[in-house]
Amino acid sequence: MKRFLVAIGAMALAVGASVGASLAQTPKDTLVIGAAVFSDSISPAAGGYLTLSFVYQTWEPLVARDADDRLVPALAERWEAVEPTKWRFHLRRGVKWHDGTPFTAADVKFTIDYVTNPQTVYARKSRIAGVVGTDIVDDYTVEIRTATPSALLARGLADIAIEQKATTEKLGIKEAHRKPIGTGPWKYVEWVAGDRYDLTANPDYWGGPPAMKNLRLRSLPEGATRVASLVAGETHIIEEVPVDLLPSIEKRRNLKIDAVESSVSLVLSFDVRKPPFNDLRVRQALDYAIDKKTMLQQMLGGYGSVLDGQLVTKSTFGYNPRIQARPFDRAKAKALLAEAGYAKGFDTKINTMQGRYLSDVDIANAAAGMMTEVGARTTVNVLEGAVWAQLDRARDQGPIYQVGWFSVGDADFNTVWYTDGSKRNYWSNAEFNKLWEEARSTLDEPARLKAYNRMMEIMHEEVPSIFLFGLPRISGRSASVQGWQPSRDSLLRLHKVNVK
Amino acid sequence: MRYLLRRLLLVPVPLIFVIAFVFVVLRLTGDPVAIYLGLDATPEQEAVLRAELHLDKPVIVQFGYFLADLAQGDFGTSIQFKRAAMEVVMERLGATLQLLVLGLALAILLGIPAGVACAVYKDKLPDFALSVLAVIGQSMPSFWLGILLIQLFALDLGWLPTSGRGGLEHLVLPTVTLATFLVPNFILVTRVSVLETMREQFVVTARARGAGAARALWRHVLPNAINPVVSLVGLQLGRLMGGAVITETIFAWPGVGRLMVSAIFQRDVPIVIASVFIVAVTIILANLLVDLVQAAIDPRIRLR
Numbered sequence: 001m002k003r004f005l006v007a008i009g010a011m012a013l014a015v016g017a018s019v020g021a022s023l024a025q026t027p028k029d030t031l032v033i034g035a036a037v038f039s040d041s042i043s044p045a046a047g048g049y050l051t052l053s054f055v056y057q058t059w060e061p062l063v064a065r066d067a068d069d070r071l072v073p074a075l076a077e078r079w080e081a082v083e084p085t086k087w088r089f090h091l092r093r094g095v096k097w098h099d100g101t102p103f104t105a106a107d108v109k110f111t112i113d114y115v116t117n118p119q120t121v122y123a124r125k126s127r128i129a130g131v132v133g134t135d136i137v138d139d140y141t142v143e144i145r146t147a148t149p150s151a152l153l154a155r156g157l158a159d160i161a162i163e164q165k166a167t168t169e170k171l172g173i174k175e176a177h178r179k180p181i182g183t184g185p186w187k188y189v190e191w192v193a194g195d196r197y198d199l200t201a202n203p204d205y206w207g208g209p210p211a212m213k214n215l216r217l218r219s220l221p222e223g224a225t226r227v228a229s230l231v232a233g234e235t236h237i238i239e240e241v242p243v244d245l246l247p248s249i250e251k252r253r254n255l256k257i258d259a260v261e262s263s264v265s266l267v268l269s270f271d272v273r274k275p276p277f278n279d280l281r282v283r284q285a286l287d288y289a290i291d292k293k294t295m296l297q298q299m300l301g302g303y304g305s306v307l308d309g310q311l312v313t314k315s316t317f318g319y320n321p322r323i324q325a326r327p328f329d330r331a332k333a334k335a336l337l338a339e340a341g342y343a344k345g346f347d348t349k350i351n352t353m354q355g356r357y358l359s360d361v362d363i364a365n366a367a368a369g370m371m372t373e374v375g376a377r378t379t380v381n382v383l384e385g386a387v388w389a390q391l392d393r394a395r396d397q398g399p400i401y402q403v404g405w406f407s408v409g410d411a412d413f414n415t416v417w418y419t420d421g422s423k424r425n426y427w428s429n430a431e432f433n434k435l436w437e438e439a440r441s442t443l444d445e446p447a448r449l450k451a452y453n454r455m456m457e458i459m460h461e462e463v464p465s466i467f468l469f470g471l472p473r474i475s476g477r478s479a480s481v482q483g484w485q486p487s488r489d490s491l492l493r494l495h496k497v498n499v500k
Numbered sequence: 501m502r503y504l505l506r507r508l509l510l511v512p513v514p515l516i517f518v519i520a521f522v523f524v525v526l527r528l529t530g531d532p533v534a535i536y537l538g539l540d541a542t543p544e545q546e547a548v549l550r551a552e553l554h555l556d557k558p559v560i561v562q563f564g565y566f567l568a569d570l571a572q573g574d575f576g577t578s579i580q581f582k583r584a585a586m587e588v589v590m591e592r593l594g595a596t597l598q599l600l601v602l603g604l605a606l607a608i609l610l611g612i613p614a615g616v617a618c619a620v621y622k623d624k625l626p627d628f629a630l631s632v633l634a635v636i637g638q639s640m641p642s643f644w645l646g647i648l649l650i651q652l653f654a655l656d657l658g659w660l661p662t663s664g665r666g667g668l669e670h671l672v673l674p675t676v677t678l679a680t681f682l683v684p685n686f687i688l689v690t691r692v693s694v695l696e697t698m699r700e701q702f703v704v705t706a707r708a709r710g711a712g713a714a715r716a717l718w719r720h721v722l723p724n725a726i727n728p729v730v731s732l733v734g735l736q737l738g739r740l741m742g743g744a745v746i747t748e749t750i751f752a753w754p755g756v757g758r759l760m761v762s763a764i765f766q767r768d769v770p771i772v773i774a775s776v777f778i779v780a781v782t783i784i785l786a787n788l789l790v791d792l793v794q795a796a797i798d799p800r801i802r803l804r
Binding site: 040041043045046047118119120121122125126174177192193194195196218219220221222224225228229231232234384385386387389390392393 | 529531534544545548549552580581582592647650651654655658661663664665751752755758759762765766
């Protein structure tokens with residue numbers, strides 16, 4: 001009956017609107033993306049990792065990551081270490097800014113200098129924290145110096161967009177960041193905060209013009225609405241399909257699901273400073289208590305992967321192929337708990353955020369249920385983001401907390417959270433700390449790999465966290481879309497995407 | 501007129517209390533620097549931003565700075581957007597007002613006639629049917645209704661777009677969702693008010709002197725019964741704003757409601773305060789308008 005009333009109202013309005021409806025269809029040459037997280041800004045300095053997804057439509061780094069987290073040339077064609085603390089980058093020739101002026105070494109020096117200036121507030125400056133100076137060798141060669149040998153410089157530079165010296169100096173950083181003039185595949189048209197970002201193809205792009213004429217990134221924060229927009233044909237690609245809505249896409253022939261394992265590792269971390277989790281046997285017991293394979297099927301639709309008893313995913317540098325996840329074994333879990341003196345069990349809780357990671361609260365609830373089965377009576381405590389951040393800084397997350405650590409392809413970026421230097425660790429291990437420092441300050445790749453492999457072993461034995469899943473990125477698309485692949489680092493790479 | 505002036509003069513008082521409360525609560529429950537810079541910020545970066553935002557001072561001093569800026573019409577710079585907070589809010593205000601005005605108008609257009617019908621056909625089928633509808637409508641979450649509407653009109657029938665802001669057709673579903681949230685109250689209040697007025701002596705007298713049912717309703721009952729309904733409009737505005745937050749989220753509508761919620765999560769205090777300020781001013785002004793309308797309708801208020 002209710003719907004009847006609503007239907008009458010809607011129809012009354014629909015009559016007036018139906019004339020305009022035909023105009024609402026998106027023009028054929030525009031690629032429309034439904035973005036789950038819409039950045040608050042298109043400034044490279046702005047906070048939030050996913051801002052990069054918007055920044056990199058117009059701007060580019062020296063060295064880029066591809067969809068599989070491998071490093072590929074971007075504004076630099078190649079690079080090499082000339083000394084352990086000095087890297088030389090050979091810049092791509094013939095690259096033009098969107099205003100037609102040539103891109104040169106001066107732009108690179110300008111960007112790196114202002115990003116590394118201690119006074120500059122720049123969200124991702126820590127990615128190139130060790131840089132002490134940039135020298136222009138000639139128009140197409142720059143050298144970047146670091147305080148100590150830095151194996152991660154090129155990987156860190158992948159998060160730094162190179163900005164145009166002339167425009168930024170003329171307009172000031174704030175203004176220049178509002179209407180980007182970059183070197184990337186798309187040119188800025190209009191940014192409507194909270195609604196959409198419109199771009200047009202850069203015909204002079206060094207990598208060839210984009211396959212589509214125009215690009216629109218739409219803000220669709222609500223999962224059900226995002227799926228509806230795809231089904232209705234208003235968007236060509238949507239990010240982050242909610243797991244419970246996967247069937248509504250899978251059953252339609254004109255829609256497709258693409259999934260990839262991201263480099264985000266979801267873990268349950270213990271406060272090992274206090275009982276009961278100061279006892280290794282208790283931590284191991286809970287690792288045995290969780291049926292990760294079943295959870296992957298139920299909570300993540302079978303996409304992504306169960307981590308192999310270590311922090312990093314298979315595609316990440318540092319992955320140790322000799323380690324396997326502890327099997328699901330309730331009897332062993334109970335035995336270990338009894339051995340540790342908790343035959344009667346204990347009460348504990350998991351802190352988690354909501355909506356931060358795919359199915360986060362569902363996963364925490366399922367894990368709590370499985371822990372309760374073996375005697376660790378667990379409740380789930382859902383925290384708001386800002387409260388979470390405060391507890392995190394105070395190192396007071398409670399006995400167990402659920403978090404996802406990003407590696408963006410290299411173990412250095414997520415193992416740091418287990419070192420004393422991070423000031424966020426609950427577990428501390430001297431050998432681990434030492435290996436981490438060594439691995440980041442040598443340019444010897446096999447030695448680095450060996451160090452990370454050993455660090456994975458230590459963590460597997462010590463269980464500072466239960467390593468759950470390499471979370472999937474699940475995107476939906478219209479079957480007419482070609483050349484799309486979701487990226488492990490969740491940035492949108494749309495230059496080659498075409499709609500037939 | 502003097503009554504109106506007095507009301508206008510009192511406007512800043514609730515505003516300052518609301519702003520002080522929002523400011524203190526937000527500052528005490530979360531650190532914007534931590535949220536903005538992320539977990540891997542260096543202490544140096546934090547210090548720079550902290551000084552820039554005066555966060556290195558006690559909360560009471562911060563509030564002093566804030567009020568001083570406010571007195572000059574400066575709501576501060578948004579932490580997320582890096583632009584003047586008021587400018588960001590004003591950009592979004594149009595979208596929200598459009599939704600609120602249309603939703604309210606539709607609710608009045610549907611609710612008042614339905615309420616009158618209930619009263620006229622009291623205890624008969626129309627009364628029963630509409631009252632049941634009203635109760636169902638009141639208990640139906642907007643969130644669910646919005647998704648049902650998208651399913652029916654955008655997906656199954658393909659008549660309307662699912663979401664976003666654009667032409668007229670983009671307005672239909674959000675407006676209906678928002679209106680449905682309000683219609684039940686209008687039905688129920690109109691019904692009671694008309695029923696009460698119908699029992700008044702002057703109505704009975706009018707009927708006794710030979711006025712037809714329609715004339716009695718139109719000339720005698722409605723002008724007297726409408727005032728409680730008009731004051732309901734004023735009272736509903738706060739709820740309407742709450743409904744707008746949900747509606748804006750489902751339909752990806754770029755309005756102030758969504759902006760405010762995301763700003764709260766980010767502890768972007770300047771944006772939260774600028775939007776609370778604008779919403780409060782809108783509600784206060786709308787209530788003044790309601791008072792004026794009531795005075796125009798009812799001479800008793802005018803002469804008071």
